[in-house]
Every structure is written in C-alpha cells, then in structure tokens.
Amino acid sequence: MNSEKADNKKVCYVITLPDLGGAQSHVYEIMAGMKQYGYEAVLLVGKRGWLTEKADELGIRTYVIESMAREISPVKDLRAIYELRSILLQEKPSLVHCHSSKAGIVGRIAARLCNIPNVFTAHGWAFTDGVQPGKRFLYRNIENLVGYITDKVICVSEYDLALGRKYLPAHADKMVAIHNCIPDVTTNLVRDWDKAEKREFLNCIVVARFTQQKRNIEIMYIVREILDSGKNIKVTFVGDGPEFEKATLVADNLQLGENVVFLGARTDVAELLPNFDVFLLLSNWEGFPISIIEAMRAGLPIIASDVGGVKEAVKDGVNGYLVHKNDTDLVGILSSLSENYEIKAQFGVQGRRDYQQYFAVRNMLEKVEFVYRCILRK
Template identity: 40%
Template sequence: MGLGNDFEKVRSVKIVYVITRSDVIGGASVHLLDLALGSSKAGHSVDVLVGGEGVFNTRARDLGLSCHSLKYLVREISPGKDIRAFFELRAMLSKLKPDLVHVHSSKAGILGRLAAKSLGLPAVFTAHGWAFTEGVSEKRRFVYRNIERVMARFSDQILTVSEFDRQLALKAKVGDEETVLTIHNGMPEVGSNRVSFTQSDQIRLIMVARFEVPKNQKFLLEALAKVETKNWELELVGDGPTLESARKLAAQLGIAEKVVFSGACDDVPIRLSRSDVFILISDWEGLPLTILEAMRSGLAVIASNVGGVSELVANGDNGFVVDRGDQQGLVDALTQLIKSAELRKKQGISGQYRYRTNFTFDIMLDKILKIYQKVLDRTK
C-alpha cells in the first residue's frame, strides 16, 4: 500500500498550496498542479492560491482544482504590494482554515510562511532551486541566503528537489539536517512513453524552456553553429523576453533555416516523442521537470551540469552533462549524439529506466504525503 493511501486512512486533511506566478507555466507550476491534483485524488481537501489571473488559473480549474487569485502577490519586490499580499494571504488562510500550508517559489515561500505562522498553521516550503545557488550574482546570493536563514525559523519542513540544493542549504546554514529534506521531483506517466527511434538523416533536437534567465538558448545556438556535421534540426519550445534576440542570433550564425521557434506549447509530450535528443542549457537549476519528461519519453539528454541535473543524468549513461560555460564540451556532446543512432537509443532506454525506478509521480507523492503526516503529528 502506498504512503498516500496510508495517509488517507489516518484522516483526510485540508491543504492549501501557494505559488507566486500565474502568467507562466514553469517547472514549479507543473509540480504544484500535479501535487495538488494527486493530493486531491488521495482524498484530501485542496485549495490553490496564486498571484494574479493567468494561464496557471485556467490550467488549475481545467484539472478541477479550487484556485483562488491573489491581487497583490507579484514576483517583483514591491514593499507596498508585498505588505498587502501578506494580509491578503492571511485573510485567505483564515477563511479557508487549512490543516497545513505548502508554499512554493521564493516570494510565495516568504509571505506564505509568515502568514501561516501568524495564524499558528504548519508550513511546508519547497525550494525549486535556491536564489543563492551557483551562477547567481554574489550580491543576490548574499541577500537571499540571509533571508532564507531567517525564514527557516518559520518552516516546519523545508523540501528541496535535489540533494545538491539540500547540501547548499545546509552549507549556508538555512535550516538543519532534520528541517531540510530532499524529495526528488517526479512526473506522472502519460498515454505513451515510447519514443520513435528514426533512421532519418535529420536528427531532431529539442529544448523546452522559457526564453529568460537562467535558460541559455543562445549558448546552445552558438555551439550548434560550430558542430561540423549539419544533419540536425532544432526545435525551441517556449516563449519569453529573450525569444526575439535568440531569433536574431540564429540568423546571424547562419543556422536560422535549421531552427524552429515553436513558442509556448501544451503538447510537449507529443513533441518529445517526435524528437531524438533533448537539450537543456541553463546557468542554474533545481531539478528540471523537462529533463524528467525527456527521460520518460526515452530521449538521450544533454544538459548543463548545474543544480541537481547530475542526479538525473548520469554522464555517458543516459546522456551527457556539460559544465556551465564549456562550449567545446557541448559541441562534443552534440556531435556524438547527432552521429550515433545506436548511442541515442542506448542512452534513451537507460534514461527511461532511471525515470521509472526513481522519478515517477507516485514515488514523489507518497514521500510528500508522509511528510505532511509527520508535520501534523509534530504540531498537534
């Protein structure tokens, strides 16, 4: 029997999930929606609070989740709005009367924990990558490291999505060994996880990511321009503020006809199933859900060796990890996988096995529901 069923057997509880942004669907958003839906299906009462009204709200309601928009919760630092957001959150929590509050993302993580603790409610925080991680400016790291040290005192449990992030927190004195725990992200199964290994001369590369920091599509384009073999085509899925500059760069590099900019798409599993190699080039990460999606689809992966990426991708086994800024390393990895259908297939099969044995949604949900139970038991 799974831990989720065990928890339901003890008692059904009321959980409120909080996240900052509604205007985009990123990894943290997908994680929260999957988790909220899973908790609901396990028999618990679930409400979701999010800043603003956007695509996130629509997705949540399409899933049958109770989703409430917060007027003043915004991503940017705004003292006036942040104070209003705290009282808005506090009022909503007072109205909903949850047994436990689970907050996600930096701003919601801070204000949500403060509001929860002001009402005597247990608070769990998931860090989807720390704002003081490697690759972030030293000034920003200093500020957020000290903020999170203080906020750890308002946390009944801190969850990191990678062991890399857990060790980063402990080194920064954010929480302690008992407060900070790693629960790797997990992805639900989809209708078909089979990738069609083609013998086409054109190798289909795909990167799925917003065009904004920390994603670095430009670095990928520059590396591809240096790959000697030209039998590849690249699909870039996503939108965002750096999209147009990436288009211009592709033209300047003379590879525009080989790059497809697909924009934001809601059929990513289908696009992955039509691809041969998945790529994620980032300056920093937590534990990227897009890599798990690619592994689920049986794709070999090339990714930056940042955050918890190496906990997903074993270098040379189910893909290649490349040090941040190592353009020649990226060129070499691309060249190997573009040239060898056998290597692509071998690494793809290995990645799919790693996904099914370590990173399914059910594994993650069971662990998180067990954490909820422990937190509630401690705070009775």
C-alpha cells in the same frame, strides 16, 4: 479543537506565477495527487494563467492575489501578506504549502500569523551557484530568517538539500530531499527506437524559457559552428520568456534559417518529444528540472549542463551526457551523436528505464504525504 484539526485535511498551495513551468507542473501534480490521500486543495496565486486553468479543471477553489508579484516591493509584499492572511483565516486549512521564492516568503509569514503549520518547497534555492552575488546574499539571509517560522523544507534534489544545509545550518534538521516526479504516458508518446527514422541530421529539442538562467542563445552559436564544420543539425526551441525576441534576432543574424525553429510556449510537449533524437538543456543554474524527467519518460537521450541536481537524473555516458558550464566539447558531442544511432537509442532506452524506476509520480506523492502527516501529527 484538536479533534477538529486532526480531521481537517485541507491544504492551501501558494505560488507566485501560474505560467506553465517546472514549479507550476509540480504544484499541479501535488494538488491532483493528494486527493487520493483525502486532502482538499485550495490554490493561492499571483494571477490567472495555465495553473489556474488546470485547477479549475480539477474543481479546485482558486484565489488570485495580484499584490503577490515576483519582484521585491515592500508595499506590495506587505499587502500580499495581509491578503493571504485574510484568505487563510477564512479557509482555515490544516497546512500551507508554499512554492517559489517570493510566495515562499510571504506565504510562510501569513501562515505563521494565522498559527497554521507550513511547508516550503525550494524549486532551486535563490542563492544557488550561478545567481548574481548580491541576490545570493540577500535571499540567503531572508531564507535564514523565514526558516525560523517554517515547519518543513522540501528540496527537489540532493544537491539543493546539501546547499541548504550548508548555508542555512540553523534549519538543517527541517530539510528533506524529494525529487520532482511526473505521471507516466501511453506507449505512443514514448520514442520507439526500433522503428524510429534514421535521419541524416541530428534533430534536437530544447524545452526551456528564454531567461538569464538558460543558455538558449549560446546553443544557436553552437549550431552555427556545427553547420560550418559540415555537419547537419536542427534545434527546435519550445518556450517563451523575456529574451525570446533577442533569440530570434540572433538566429537571423547567424543565418540559421530552418536549422533553428521557435515554437513558443506549448502545452503539448509530451506529444512533441518522441519526434526528436536528443533533448538538450544548457543552464547557468538549476534545481531539478522537470523537463529532463519528461524527456527521459519519452525515451530520449539527454545532453544537459552539470549544474544543480541535474546529475541525479542524467548519468554521464549511461543515459546521456553532462556538460560542464564552460565545456567546449559540446560541439564534438553533438557531432558524434549525429552519426551514432546506436548510442542515441541505448541512452534513450536507459533513460526511460531510469524514469520508471526513480521518477514515477507515485514516489513523490508518497513522500510528500509522509511530510504532511509528520507535520500534522504535531
């Protein structure tokens, strides 16, 4: 039996939603990258979508558990645990790797019921700063309980590692920080600042869903203020979400016209990024946004909220600017950048260097595989 477990390198990846996003991109890169280390991947997800399509392209077996919904529902959650347990008993993996809060809970419970070791990646704790107090209290207590049946917790930033150790001290020794990393792109997908057009306006891109987490609607008021000051700016939003329609109404009410563009959800972000001058991301809370790493990879300067692990990628005044949650200086920052081509180029080139040194995908894969080996050796 021990020999059989040692030879088995099958990992079941459990995540709630398949929609294109940071956590889903991360799972895709892990599933694809672990193959080089001899691991077989199986995907368990709440419904079909972008991630299941990518899994199909990789030839990865996929199970859809419709009862594994994002909202808390005791009946559905118990059903999801039962269905997950049945699949795990059938697949007999050596390890279960859970992602996102809901899948992280039901997936770890199902793994323990099958006596299979598990690891949980926290893509930003559900009890992080900025989340509503009631939800923070609930999820902190749930994570504390589930922590007792968890073998290892991967935090995607040093910030989240410190937060987890602070609020979940009983499980501090199980936690490790591994930054989100992504594969490189060809040079034609990196902005060439020597040849880039010197525009008379600041051309910004925002890659973020329209949710309570993101401050996309606030950006529109900032655009209006900059335009009223006599400066010119254009912001393109990539992403959808529950507040998308509200955002389009706000843009109409502010009479932003062609100065704000909505592209909706896109799968060609890497191709879009080099066409812009600045990457902008305002958030109420974050774990460690992959969208920022994508922008650094493309050679763009970053302007982002100083929340979560953002400062571990964005160095203020070096490859971009950090904005405090209620910072009123953002209008000034954007206005000054519109007139300073050299600073934009300097920040963009440095961001590209930082990506290559710290956030290339090989760094993440080596560290995750080491976590797998440590668990399986037990």
